[in-house]
Amino acid sequence: MYGFTNGGEAYERACAVLVGGVDSPVRAWKSVGGTPVFIMSANGAHMTDTEGRTYRDYVGSWGPMILGHADPDVTKAICEAASRSASYGAPCVAETELAELVIEKFPSIEKIRFVNSGTEAAMTALRLARAFTGRDRIIKFAGCYHGHSDSLLAEAGSGALTLGVPTSPGITAANASDTIVIPYNSIEAATKVFVERGGEIAAVIVEPWAGNMGLVPPISGFLSSLAGLCEDAGALLIFDEIITGFRIPEFGVQNREKLRPDLTCLGKIIGGGLPVGAVGGRADVMNKLQPLGPVYQAGTLAGNPIAMAAGIATLSKLTRTAYQKMEYLSGRFATGLEQAASSAGIDISVSRLGSIVGFFFAPKLPLNLDAVKMSDSGLYAKFFHGMMARGDYFAPSPFESIFISLAHTAEIIDATIGNAREVFGEFAEIAPAEA
Numbered sequence: 212m213y214g215f216t217n218g219g220e221a222y223e224r225a226c227a228v229l230v231g232g233v234d235s236p237v238r239a240w241k242s243v244g245g246t247p248v249f250i251m252s253a254n255g256a257h258m259t260d261t262e263g264r265t266y267r268d269y270v271g272s273w274g275p276m277i278l279g280h281a282d283p284d285v286t287k288a289i290c291e292a293a294s295r296s297a298s299y300g301a302p303c304v305a306e307t308e309l310a311e312l313v314i315e316k317f318p319s320i321e322k323i324r325f326v327n328s329g330t331e332a333a334m335t336a337l338r339l340a341r342a343f344t345g346r347d348r349i350i351k352f353a354g355c356y357h358g359h360s361d362s363l364l365a366e367a368g369s370g371a372l373t374l375g376v377p378t379s380p381g382i383t384a385a386n387a388s389d390t391i392v393i394p395y396n397s398i399e400a401a402t403k404v405f406v407e408r409g410g411e412i413a414a415v416i417v418e419p420w421a422g423n424m425g426l427v428p429p430i431s432g433f434l435s436s437l438a439g440l441c442e443d444a445g446a447l448l449i450f451d452e453i454i455t456g457f458r459i460p461e462f463g464v465q466n467r468e469k470l471r472p473d474l475t476c477l478g479k480i481i482g483g484g485l486p487v488g489a490v491g492g493r494a495d496v497m498n499k500l501q502p503l504g505p506v507y508q509a510g511t512l513a514g515n516p517i518a519m520a521a522g523i524a525t526l527s528k529l530t531r532t533a534y535q536k537m538e539y540l541s542g543r544f545a546t547g548l549e550q551a552a553s554s555a556g557i558d559i560s561v562s563r564l565g566s567i568v569g570f571f572f573a574p575k576l577p578l579n580l581d582a583v584k585m586s587d588s589g590l591y592a593k594f595f596h597g598m599m600a601r602g603d604y605f606a607p608s609p610f611e612s613i614f615i616s617l618a619h620t621a622e623i624i625d626a627t628i629g630n631a632r633e634v635f636g637e638f639a640e641i642a643p644a645e646a
């Protein structure tokens with residue numbers, strides 16, 4: 212068991228110069244308590260911190276590291292690309308190659324633009340949709356995350372149909388009011404908005420499986436209803452597959468569901484761990500971007516040769532066999548976790564999409580943000596710290612997905628499940644005293 216002293220040296224030093232010691236708030240341990248560990252290196256399914264402690268990693272850099280850390284082929288591609296210069300600021304063939312690899316797997320995508328992050332991809336998709344339709348408003352779903360651009364950080368105050376209020380200071384009310392936020396999985400709410408203001412809607416943006424409030428599946432008919440509503444109203448349907456893209460054997464949820472969104476956002480895996488995002492879709496919409504069309508979008512480092520090389524190397528290794536292996540491992544993980552909890556008398560609900568797993572301390576799988584919020588986040592904090600002490604690194608937040616990589620093995624998964632059994636056992640010991 213690892214013991215943790217508060218405020219490691221690395222954290223104190225970071226806090227003096229970085230806001231909260233981190234460059235992305237989710238890396239801080241605000242919702243579980245304690246101070247973050249600092250990572251020195253990572254290999255395969257393991258990460259090692261500055262104190263020399265090694266963890267089985269279930270975060271995978273929040274999704275991109277599907278092959279595991281420091282995959283030799285990806286590392287080689289990165290080093291070779293770097294030796295030819297880190298950036299050109301002029302077109303390179305690797306951009307075309309990665310675009311071809313993506314287009315081959317996503318029938319809805321005819322043209323692509325690479326950007327530097329998922330945030331940029333979603334922001335660009337909205338700008339395109341607004342320009343294409345000549346309308347301002349967009350519909351998003353509470354609990355879906357599409358990056359931190361202004362109009363996408365709006366969220367409903369209550370589960371009811373409301374005009375968005377800014378989720379963050381610094382976002383104007385005008386900006387937020389163009390965003391209509393409704394509950395995930397509510398065909399009824401979506402229909403109502405379209406009946407009342409269909410002519411104002413530029414686009415619906417949705418995570419086809421929500422992966423940023425834990426892992427929440429779409430109910431049957433939800434995604435196809437959105438497609439129908441958009442089509443009837445002349446609005447665009449945008450699938451944000453930044454988490455789900457290339458995570459499943461069909462490559463995208465849209466392909467599994469046989470739907471063709473007008474625009475798709477990708478990121479994470481397609482950069483193999485380097486900063487990348489992409490927006491792609493119908494050629495007539497994409498061609499509105501400069502230099503062909505009037506919609507402005509640009510990036511000094513967009514289509515960066517090292518990032519493209521890492522993406523190409525990563526996608527090239529995602530074979531049918533690779534997906535089969537991950538499917539097996541994540542199934543083993545999900546089943547093991549369920550059994551470990553139930554034998555300790557603890558209610559959890561588990562969701563799984565390919566190699567992504569979600570679990571909630573709730574008896575029934577939540578299907579929207581309100582339900583997610585009712586799961587027990589206090590128990591998650593105990594789970595998190597119990598697992599960290601045993602060498603298992605999970606997200607320091609109850610509402611994130613678990614990522615299984617190709618570098619995980621049955622042995623690694625079983626070790627983690629064994630530890631989860633112990634941690635759940637400790638909960639069971641505390642529970643009667645609390646009751």
Ligand SMILES: *Cc1c(COP(=O)(O)O)cnc(C)c1O
Pocket residue numbers: 327328329330331333356357358359418422423451452453454478479487488
């Ligand atoms: C991670 C994520 C984003 C944002 O991507 P960044 O690269 O962090 O800007 C957007 N949408 C979804 C669904 C994501 O999971």
